[in-house]
Amino acid sequence: MQLTSDRAGLQARLIAVTHALVSDDPAARFGVAVSGGPDSMALLYLAARAFAGRIEAITIDHGLRPVSADEAAMVAHWCAGQGIAHRVATPDTPPVGNIQAWARTQRYALIEQWRLAQGIDWIMTAHHADDQLETLLMRLNRGSGVGGLAGVRGRSGTVIRPLLGVRKAVLQQLVDREALPHVHDPSNADPRFDRAALRAALAGADWLNPEAAARSAAALAEAEAALDWSVVELAARHVERDGAQWRLDRTDLPREYLRRLILHMLHAAAPDAAIPRGDALDRAIGAAQVGGQANLGDWLLRGGSVWTLRPAPPRADSQKVPQPDA
Numbered sequence: 001m002q003l004t005s006d007r008a009g010l011q012a013r014l015i016a017v018t019h020a021l022v023s024d025d026p027a028a029r030f031g032v033a034v035s036g037g038p039d040s041m042a043l044l045y046l047a048a049r050a051f052a053g054r055i056e057a058i059t060i061d062h063g064l065r066p067v068s069a070d071e072a073a074m075v076a077h078w079c080a081g082q083g084i085a086h087r088v089a090t091p092d093t094p095p096v097g098n099i100q101a102w103a104r105t106q107r108y109a110l111i112e113q114w115r116l117a118q119g120i121d122w123i124m125t126a127h128h129a130d131d132q133l134e135t136l137l138m139r140l141n142r143g144s145g146v147g148g149l150a151g152v153r154g155r156s157g158t159v160i161r162p163l164l165g166v167r168k169a170v171l172q173q174l175v176d177r178e179a180l181p182h183v184h185d186p187s188n189a190d191p192r193f194d195r196a197a198l199r200a201a202l203a204g205a206d207w208l209n210p211e212a213a214a215r216s217a218a219a220l221a222e223a224e225a226a227l228d229w230s231v232v233e234l235a236a237r238h239v240e241r242d243g244a245q246w247r248l249d250r251t252d253l254p255r256e257y258l259r260r261l262i263l264h265m266l267h268a269a270a271p272d273a274a275i276p277r278g279d280a281l282d283r284a285i286g287a288a289q290v291g292g293q294a295n296l297g298d299w300l301l302r303g304g305s306v307w308t309l310r311p312a313p314p315r316a317d318s319q320k321v322p323q324p325d326a
Contacts (some may be wrong), residue, residue, distance in 0.1 A: 005183065005190065007046070007178070008173065010042075010046055010052050010166070010174065011046050011049055013166070013281055014043075014046050014047065014050050014162050014163070015050045015051075015163075017154075017162040017163075017165070018030075018050075018051075018124075018160065018162045018290055019226060020212075021158060021160045021162060022121075022122055022153050022155070023153045025121075027037065027123075028051075028054065028121045028122060029054050029055075029056070029118075029119065029120045029121050029189050030047060030051055030055050030056075030119065030120065030121065030122050031054060031055075031056050031057065031058055031111070031114065031115055031120040031122070031123045031124070032044045032047050032056070032057045032058075032074050032123075032124045033045075033057075033059075033060070033107070033111055033123060033124065033125045033126070034057045034059060034086075034126075035059065035060075035071075036059065036071040036074055036075045036181075036183045036291065037170075037182060037184065038124040038125075038128075038171055038172045038182040038184070038186060038189075038199075039126035039127075039163070039168060039171050039173045040125075040130055041075075041078075041175050041180045041181070041182045042052055042126065042164075042171040042172075042174045042180070043124060043125075043126040043163060043166060043171075044057055044084070044173070045174070045178060045180055046174075046322045047281060048270050049084060050242040054086040055084055056084065056086070056087070056118060056120060057075070057079055057084055057085070057086045057087070057109055058086070058087045058088075058110075058112065058114050059071075059072045059076070059086070059087070059088050059089070060089050060090070060091075060104065060106070060107045060110050061077045061088055061089070061090045061092060062090070062091060062103050062107070062108075064095065064097075064099070064103065064112050065185075065186075069182075069228070070093070071183050072224060073088075074089060074181050075181075075212065075255050076182065077181075078180070078181050087114055089110040089111075089113075089114060091110065092111075093106070094257050099227075100193060107132050108159075108207065111123055112158075112251075114156065116150070121158070121161070122157075122158055122159075123157060123158055123159045124160055124161070125161050125164060126161075126163055126171070127152050127161040127164055128163045128166050128167065128168050128171060128210075129163075129164060129165055129166055129168070129201075129210035129211050129213070129214040130167060130168040130210045131152060131164075131168075132151050132152055132164050132178075132200060132210065132213055132214045132217050133202070133208065133210040133213040133214070133291075134195055134202070135151045135217075136149060136151050136197065136213055136216070136217055137202075138149070138194065138196060138198060143278065144225055145256075146215035146220055146227065146256070146258055147224050149217070149220050150217055150221035150223075150224045151220070152164060152217070153212075153221055154218065154221070159202075159308065163219075164214050164218070165214050165215070166210060167210055167211060169273060170321040192263070192266075206302050211263040214281075219301060224324065227257075228260075229257070230257075231257065231260045231261060231264060232260060234250070234253070234257060235264050237250075237263060238250040238261070239264065239265055239268075240262060242308075244310060244311060245308050245309060245310035245311075246260070246264065246265040246268065246269055246308065246310075247306050247307070247309075248261055248306065248307040248308075248309075249306050249308075251288070251289070251303075251307055255285060259281055259285065262281065262284070262285065262296070262307075262309070263277075264301060265279075265309045266296065266297075267297065269273055269309060270298070270299070272295060273298065275297075276296045277296055280296065281296065284296050284301045285301075287301070287303065288301050288302065288303030288304075288307050289303060290303065290305045290319075291304055295312050296309075296317055297312075298311060299311060299312055300312040300313070
């Protein structure tokens with residue numbers, strides 16, 4: 001497959017996709033999340049020209065590698081030469097648990113704080129078509145449904161990802177041709193991380209087309225939005241609260257709608273509770289369809305002519321009275 005990194009074409013594509021995601025507002029201001037890698041440097045380069053005078057940049061230095069401060073300084077130096085306002089932010093909490101999950105949480109929290117402080121409307125990230133393909137395959141391997149296979153969304157809240165249809169190799173060609181400074185994070189090739197291991201496995205799979213996968217993910221995202229819309233309509237007609245319980249009075253629906261309506265009831269009943277999915281949810285639906293019942297976390301789903309969702313009774317072991325010490 002021939003790849004083209006024509007700057008004018010990429011710039012026009014960035015403008016078109018951005019306008020499709022957030023409309024054409026000439027006053028909108030954009031923040032670009034820049035790690036210093038080739039993808040984010042390419043995005044910053046294109047955005048600064050596509051939306052001149054409306055771009056700021058931020059780099060999050062997680063402090064996980066000795067050279068991370070130098071990499072952030074590299075981005076800052078380039079931005080200064082281009083007249084682009086740039087901020088380096090660092091987490092104020094030490095790493096805990098899953099390092100990649102911690103870094104992602106810290107990154108988005110710091111970016112959002114900066115966005116609000118700067119009065120920026122939208123944050124751009126440099127997720128591209130190869131990222132999307134990797135995400136789809138990882139989720140397919142976990143048995144994800146429509147929502148999961150929709151992959152990385154083009155827009156999530158105030159975060160937009162206008163390069164999802166562009167190959168990583170195209171972005172690398174651009175930074176090479178324009179001599180943009182950039183670095184390669186060694187963790188992206190560390191086989192201890194699932195995504196890096198998958199990336200290495202895909203390296204020789206030329207028959208896979210990331211751009212086509214990105215189009216499929218976009219189609220699935222539209223299907224997911226359509227399902228969400230119709231579930232709201234169904235819930236308005238067939239779900240109601242009855243005291244401490246919730247009732248679903250129509251159950252002759254495709255299983256996917258039943259899943260989503262139960263999740264709708266669970267969210268309405270306990271917005272902050274962990275929502276069970278996958279096999280646990282399917283088992284509960286199967287039990288309800290034959291008139292039985294099943295626990296979903298702290299809630300009990302009971303079948304019949306009308307399905308009900310109510311707080312589960314206390315477990316037997318939680319009712320035991322502690323005995324005094326002998």
